[in-house]
Amino acid sequence: HVLLALGLSEDLARSTLRFGLGRFNGPEDVEFAIEAVAAAINKLRQFA
Numbered sequence: 001h002v003l004l005a006l007g008l009s010e011d012l013a014r015s016t017l018r019f020g021l022g023r024f025n026g027p028e029d030v031e032f033a034i035e036a037v038a039a040a041i042n043k044l045r046q047f048a
Contacts, residue, residue, distance in 0.1 A: 003013035
């Protein structure tokens with residue numbers, strides 16, 4: 001609902017990913033997330 005309040009379309013707001021970082025996360029955690037999301041996107045593109 002926050003993204004909708006910011007003016008994003010419903011389709012765009014419902015197709016976003018949210019990541020939370022805390023003080024115990026480091027650069028290696030961010031790199032892991034990037035690689036995991038990229039791999040998932042590549043896998044999903046095989047179905048398109």
